[in-house]
Amino acid sequence: xxFAGLVIVTDATDMFQLIDELKLKxxxxxxxxxxxxxxxxxxxxxxxxxxxxxxQLKKSRLKAEESDQLKTSFLTNMSHEIxxxxxGIIGFSQIIAGNQLGKEEVHEYSHIIAQSxxxxxAIIDDILLMAQLExxxxxxxxxxxxxxxxxxxxxxxxxxxxxxxxxxxxxLLNVDQSILQHEASLDKDAIVIVFIRLLDNAIKFSDxxxxxxxxxxKSEDDTLDIYVEDEGIGIPENQIxxxxxxxxxxxKDNLTPVAGNGLGLSIVKxxxxxxxxxxxxxxxxxxxxxxxxxxxxxxxxxxxxTIDMKDMLSLPKGRKILIVEDVRDNFVLIRAYLKSxxxxxxxxxxxxxxxxxxEKNPDIDLIMMDIRLPDGSGMDxxxxxxxxxxxxxxxxxxxxxxSHDKHLCIEAGCTDYLAKPIHKAQFIDTLKHYxxxxxxxx
Amino acid sequence: xxxxxxxxxxxxxxxxFLVNRELRRKNHLIEFLNKSEHWYNLMVSNIPNVDIYLFDxxxxxxxxxxxxxxxxxxxxxxxxxKSIDESSLTERTKNFMKPLIKSVVEGNRxxxxxxxxxxxxxISGLGLQNEKKCFLPD
Numbered sequence: 044x045x046f047a048g049l050v051i052v053t054d055a056t057d058m059f060q061l062i063d064e065l066k067l068k069x070x071x072x073x074x075x076x077x078x079x080x081x082x083x084x085x086x087x088x089x090x091x092x093x094x095x096x097x098x099q100l101k102k103s104r105l106k107a108e109e110s111d112q113l114k115t116s117f118l119t120n121m122s123h124e125i126x127x128x129x130x131g132i133i134g135f136s137q138i139i140a141g142n143q144l145g146k147e148e149v150h151e152y153s154h155i156i157a158q159s160x161x162x163x164x165a166i167i168d169d170i171l172l173m174a175q176l177e178x179x180x181x182x183x184x185x186x187x188x189x190x191x192x193x194x195x196x197x198x199x200x201x202x203x204x205x206x207x208x209x210x211x212x213x214x215l216l217n218v219d220q221s222i223l224q225h226e227a228s229l230d231k232d233a234i235v236i237v238f239i240r241l242l243d244n245a246i247k248f249s250d251x252x253x254x255x256x257x258x259x260x261k262s263e264d265d266t267l268d269i270y271v272e273d274e275g276i277g278i279p280e281n282q283i284x285x286x287x288x289x290x291x292x293x294x295k296d297n298l299t300p301v302a303g304n305g306l307g308l309s310i311v312k313x314x315x316x317x318x319x320x321x322x323x324x325x326x327x328x329x330x331x332x333x334x335x336x337x338x339x340x341x342x343x344x345x346x347x348x349t350i351d352m353k354d355m356l357s358l359p360k361g362r363k364i365l366i367v368e369d370v371r372d373n374f375v376l377i378r379a380y381l382k383s384x385x386x387x388x389x390x391x392x393x394x395x396x397x398x399x400x401x402e403k404n405p406d407i408d409l410i411m412m413d414i415r416l417p418d419g420s421g422m423d424x425x426x427x428x429x430x431x432x433x434x435x436x437x438x439x440x441x442x443x444x445x446s447h448d449k450h451l452c453i454e455a456g457c458t459d460y461l462a463k464p465i466h467k468a469q470f471i472d473t474l475k476h477y478x479x480x481x482x483x484x485x
Numbered sequence: 486x487x488x489x490x491x492x493x494x495x496x497x498x499x500x501x502f503l504v505n506r507e508l509r510r511k512n513h514l515i516e517f518l519n520k521s522e523h524w525y526n527l528m529v530s531n532i533p534n535v536d537i538y539l540f541d542x543x544x545x546x547x548x549x550x551x552x553x554x555x556x557x558x559x560x561x562x563x564x565x566x567k568s569i570d571e572s573s574l575t576e577r578t579k580n581f582m583k584p585l586i587k588s589v590v591e592g593n594r595x596x597x598x599x600x601x602x603x604x605x606x607x608i609s610g611l612g613l614q615n616e617k618k619c620f621l622p623d
Contacts, residue, residue, distance in 0.1 A: 048539070050609070053606065
């Protein structure tokens with residue numbers, strides 16, 4: 044069956060062109076959208092970065108403001124703290140120089156000058172330490188150490204410190220004898236720095252008649268717990284965190300300011316942080332405070348070969364010691380320190396003198412080496428001596444006082460290091476140690 | 486006689502009036518159809534890009550109107566009343582159109598897009614049939 048046919052033809056070319064154009068437009072739109080999306084993502088990221096930057100800037104601003112306040116506090120504090128001992132040094136030096144004084148007066152004034160010098164040195168040490176800690180240059184260098192040696196050193200340091208403060212404090216010691224024969228990986232210098240500052244704090248905030256308790260124990264968590272406990276004014280609980288902030292000082296009676304640069308406990312906290320150690324403060328206002336720091340212990344199991352230092356009461360006689368020192372006053376000081384000991388002392392002013400003397404005297408027992416010499420460096424000389432198989436102890440003595448310099452000296456081949464100003468007791472002790480070791484090895 | 490003449494006259498008058506009335510009705514319808522065709526032509530001619538063709542069952546073009554073929558240089562008068570084969574269209578055009586027209590007059594429905602001579606066409610077609618299954622007017 045056939046039909047009549049109706050056919051409708053629509054020319055859709057334009058429409059197709061439009062569709063193609065639309066497809067192109069759509070593609071362009073998609074590209075634009077992608078570009079927009081990309082830009083939007085970038086902007087969002089930039090926005091996030093800007094917010095972070097803004098937060099950092101706010102923090103930096105707050106830190107800068109805080110630093111500014113700290114700087115002001117620092118300058119105010121330091122100005123006072125530095126001028127006070129300087130006043131004693133300059134004043135009494137002038138009195139000694141200008142007047143005919145009796146022997147007792149000279150002795151008393153000299154003692155005051157020495158004490159003021161010690162105070163000034165302590166302030167400078169604190170400032171240098173804080174600068175090192177702030178710049179991240181403070182190096183924590185644990186090394187194998189017998190806990191017996193550490194405990195002896197802490198006792199010695201505590202006694203010396205109390206005596207230098209001109210006090211006759213009773214130090215009540217509490218030591219866990221069972222750990223003393225062990226060796227552990229510890230940084231003795233860092234521990235001494237922390238210990239001295241806690242001791243100084245205890246002395247400052249308690250009466251002279253009250254004892255100070257010092258503890259050297261091992262906890263169940265394998266930490267070495269060292270504490271310093273006083274019977275002083277104590278710290279209100281809410282003020283304990285404040286004590287570790289720089290330039291924050293408690294007053295004895297909330298009225299009388301206490302001497303100090305306000306850096307001691309902040310240095311303690313920062314060094315303990317570097318050591319990964321913790322500090323705990325137990326305090327009761329009016330009864331006393333106990334600062335205890337806990338150092339993670341890593342025992343080293345090895346045969347105990349430590350030497351009993353108690354037997355070393357004098358320097359071995361007739362030993363040949365060379366002092367390499369270009370400043371005559373410093374040599375005179377060392378000579379004065381060694382006056383009462385029968386040692387054979389020689390003085391070299393330059394690297395050339397020292398080299399010449401050592402070449403002619405290969406049996407030398409110990410060398411005190413200054414680092415900065417007129418014709419070269421003491422460190423270079425030490426390196427050359429070690430290359431020439433000179434094995435005697437070489438003790439570096441220098442005014443460069445930071446731990447990095449000490450590290451450099453040891454690397455150069457020095458056996459030990461003494462920072463100027465050199466205390467007599469410390470000097471003799473060091474000499475004793477190495478000369479006795481020499482005699483044992485011989 | 487008079488009666489007869491009167492009857493013839495009245496009958497003649499009646500027929501005249503009836504015929505006259507039918508003529509007038511027819512003229513009126515013709516005029517209406519002409520107008521209708523005119524409006525239809527006017528409408529279809531002015532729809533852009535659309536052609537409407539009506540084929541008889543033998544595939545001869547009965548009616549065509551629109552602007553697509555004229556835009557391709559083909560005059561409707563050259564193809565009206567002719568089958569595709571008889572028209573003056575190009576062989577390519579004939580080959581393109583013939584299967585479509587054949588399909589429609591066979592009663593199939595088509596509705597698709599076609600591409601021809603770099604142009605795109607939407608072609609819709611269907612077979613027509615009145616209630617008496619008669620494709621042409623009685």
